[in-house]
Amino acid sequence: MSEKIKVLIAKPGLDGHDRGAKVVARAFRDAGFEVIYTGLRQTPEQIVNAAIEEDVDAIGVSILSGAHNHCFSEIMNLLKHNSIDDIMVFGGGIIPEDDVAYLKSIGVAEVFGPGTPTDDTVKFVKANVRKGNE
Amino acid sequence: MSFDASLVGRFLKGDKRACARIISIIEDRRRGYEEYMEALQPHVGSAYIVGITGPPGVGKSTLINRLAAEYLHAGCSTGVIAVDPSSPFTGGAVLGDRIRIGEIALDPKFYFRSLSSRGSLGGLSEAAVDVIRVMDAFKKEIILVETVGTGQNEVDVMRACDTTVVVTMPGTGDDIQAQKAGILEIGNIFVINKADRDGCERTLRELQSMLMMNPLNDKYETPIILAKSNIGEGIAEIKAAVDKHRIYLETSGWFSVNRAERNARAFKNIMNLKIIDEINRRLSRAENYEEIESQVKNGALSPHRASVQLMEYIEKKILHHSAE
Numbered sequence: 001m002s003e004k005i006k007v008l009i010a011k012p013g014l015d016g017h018d019r020g021a022k023v024v025a026r027a028f029r030d031a032g033f034e035v036i037y038t039g040l041r042q043t044p045e046q047i048v049n050a051a052i053e054e055d056v057d058a059i060g061v062s063i064l065s066g067a068h069n070h071c072f073s074e075i076m077n078l079l080k081h082n083s084i085d086d087i088m089v090f091g092g093g094i095i096p097e098d099d100v101a102y103l104k105s106i107g108v109a110e111v112f113g114p115g116t117p118t119d120d121t122v123k124f125v126k127a128n129v130r131k132g133n134e
Numbered sequence: 135m136s137f138d139a140s141l142v143g144r145f146l147k148g149d150k151r152a153c154a155r156i157i158s159i160i161e162d163r164r165r166g167y168e169e170y171m172e173a174l175q176p177h178v179g180s181a182y183i184v185g186i187t188g189p190p191g192v193g194k195s196t197l198i199n200r201l202a203a204e205y206l207h208a209g210c211s212t213g214v215i216a217v218d219p220s221s222p223f224t225g226g227a228v229l230g231d232r233i234r235i236g237e238i239a240l241d242p243k244f245y246f247r248s249l250s251s252r253g254s255l256g257g258l259s260e261a262a263v264d265v266i267r268v269m270d271a272f273k274k275e276i277i278l279v280e281t282v283g284t285g286q287n288e289v290d291v292m293r294a295c296d297t298t299v300v301v302t303m304p305g306t307g308d309d310i311q312a313q314k315a316g317i318l319e320i321g322n323i324f325v326i327n328k329a330d331r332d333g334c335e336r337t338l339r340e341l342q343s344m345l346m347m348n349p350l351n352d353k354y355e356t357p358i359i360l361a362k363s364n365i366g367e368g369i370a371e372i373k374a375a376v377d378k379h380r381i382y383l384e385t386s387g388w389f390s391v392n393r394a395e396r397n398a399r400a401f402k403n404i405m406n407l408k409i410i411d412e413i414n415r416r417l418s419r420a421e422n423y424e425e426i427e428s429q430v431k432n433g434a435l436s437p438h439r440a441s442v443q444l445m446e447y448i449e450k451k452i453l454h455h456s457a458e
Contacts, residue, residue: 003162004225004250029226034250039233046239050232053246055154082151 004034005129006056010047011040012075015065020092024060027118031126044074051079051087057129058088060121068095069102076106086130092116137169145272146177150245153272157247160268161261171264174271179393181213181270184376185295187281187320192303193327195234197363197372198280202246203238204373205276211243213274215265217258219282220250227251231280245274251282258282258290260407263400266294292320293399296392297379299323299372302341304333318344322356323375325368329360354382416452417444 009025011018018040025035036054038047051059063071072091079087091103092112100111109128112121144152156174160167186198198214205212216231229248238244247269251259258281269277281291292298300321324345326337341358348356357375361368383389417423426443429435 003164004252006158025228029221029228030224032224032226034220034226035228036232036248037228037230039230049240050246052151053154054229054248055151055158084151 004032005058005126006034006036006054007125008036008038008047008051008054008056008059010038010042010050010059010061011063012042012044012047012061012071013063013065013067014041015063016040017064018062020064021060021062024062024092024118024121027122028125031122033122033125044071044078047075048078048082048084052082052084056087058090058125060125061089061091061093063091063093063095066094068093069099072103072108073106076108088125088129090121090125092121137166137173139173142170142173145174148273153245153268154247157265157268160264161249161259163261171267174268177271177273178267179270181266181274181277182376182380183266183270183277183279183295183297185279185281185291185298186301187291187298188301188325189306190282192301192306193363194280194301195231197301197325197327197361197369198231198278199234199236199238200363200366200369201372202244202278203236204369205278206238206241206243208373210275211273213244213269213272213277214246214280215249215262215269215277216246216280217249217251217262217282220252225252245269245272258294260403262290263294263396263403293396296383296389297322297376299325299376301325301327302337303328304331304337306337322354322379323372324356324358325361325372326358327361327363327368329362329368334360353386354379413448413452417448420444420447420451 007028009021009028011021021037025037028035036050036056038050042050047059047061059075061072061075068091072089075089079085079089088109089107090110090112091108095103095111095113103111110124141152141155145156156170159170186194188194195216198216202212202214216229218227218229218231220227227250229250231248232246235246239246247265249259249262249265252261258279262279266277266279279291279295298320300318300323302324303326324341326334326341338358338360345356345358359368359371359375361372363369380389383392423444426435426440430437430440
């Protein structure tokens with residue numbers, strides 16, 4: 001038996017900068033996670049559909065375009081609409097402090113800004129996903 | 135976690151989340167996963183399974199997503215299972231095959247699942263065969279299975295699928311020589327992808343001459359298809375070739391023979407794994423097991439001598455004990 005923690009790393013919106021997303025994906029891999037990477041310019045619908053099909057434990061959303069409030073709330077709404085409450089959502093990218101508070105208020109578990117050591121992100125996810133706590 | 139009949143109920147009604155969860159239970163080999171396989175068993179058997187294999191970088195993912203779109207447009211409920219390699223060091227994996235899914239991602243008749251090879255070296259993962267069965271029970275009419283990029287010996291796919299498509303590309307001339315005894319033997323259909331690249335003619339000739347050396351079969355001629363899957367060229371031809379191979383299998387009787395063998399092999403593989411697990415579990419309780427292991431590590435005892443000692447232990451203490 002080998003239960004792996006699965007994380008979807010998603011890039012919504014129109015910015016094409018996926019270096020950060022790839023670095024984080026790699027860090028999760030190196031920590032023994034299974035990472036599903038979906039590529040650039042995914043719609044919230046595609047992200048939630050991928051999360052469902054792959055049965056992931058967490059969705060990490062990387063966004064640098066400034067559309068984070070819109071994209072995250074779409075994703076959170078779609079999860080709610082599908083009555084999904086066991087997938088943790090976290091984020092990364094250029095997101096101002098004020099917006100972080102808003103994102104947390106709609107259910108985003110944590111937001112990791114530029115310069116966050118990847119270890120911190122990995123530890124946070126490991127400690128907070130459903131599977132890790134069982 | 136115990137067996138959840140309502141999960142199966144939702145699965146049979148076509149609930150994607152239930153399907154995803156059951157796949158995870160089976161992929162992880164969670165306690166009681168066999169009960170789910172058992173519950174789905176009556177619903178397995180109607181899907182046609184196509185394996186897509188070939189070296190890394192020849193365009194398997196792109197091809198498979200184009201082919202899936204072709205099947206969806208024809209009205210077929212379609213599943214894709216894509217296997218990517220796991221890290222030999224951490225067991226982790228980055229599964230990136232979804233990147234190539236185009237506009238079909240949200241088609242309600244489509245289901246895509248990524249799998250990590252989880253240390254398996256045969257091109258698929260150990261659980262892949264069972265995941266195929268789950269998708270079959272989920273009423274997928276066509277299931278496309280993409281292996282990890284393969285070299286010579288990753289032939290599991292042939293054993294798990296009805297039709298095996300081997301994808302290559304121009305400029306792999308020497309590789310083809312090297313692969314003669316490997317994956318090139320298992321193809322029912324060959325595709326030379328990226329056919330606009332230099333050296334396509336040569337690769338085609340080499341494949342043709344290799345196929346001419348295969349035993350003659352007057353009922354089925356292995357096709358070689360030129361494709362540029364990034365722009366969709368050759369995809370309809372691949373689908374037509376799969377249909378043709380399917381008709382051949384069904385009219386020649388090989389279809390049911392192959393499937394019977396597949397069932398028997400699945401049974402044997404499962405038994406082997408369970409026997410090995412159980413014996414190892416009991417063996418690790420042997421009082422001198424750690425001692426023997428450390429002697430092997432420091433070279434005081436040869437692995438062969440140690441294996442003889444432990445086999446004696448298995449014979450005396452485990453097998454005889456159970457027989458009583």
